[in-house]
Amino acid sequence: MAQLRKVVEQRKEELIxxxxxxxVYKKDxxxxxxxxxxxxxAEYHKELKKIN
Known part of the structure; x- marks a missing residue:
């Protein structure tokens, strides 16, 4: 379980x-x-659509 949390946190950090x-610094x-x-x-994909 700790490994899954680590992977999730790494993905969050990458996208942030x-x-x-x-x-983008804040959402709502x-x-x-x-x-x-x-x-x-979802926010990242929304922003990518704006650029493309």
């Missing part, structure tokens, strides 16, 4: 860094670090 590079007034992985992934 990418979102920050795109100029909440800092990215307080969001779930699913919420962060």
């Amino acid at each position: 860094k990418k979102l920050i590079a795109l100029g 007034g909440h800092h990215l670090y307080s969001l779930t992985l699913s919420e962060i992934e």
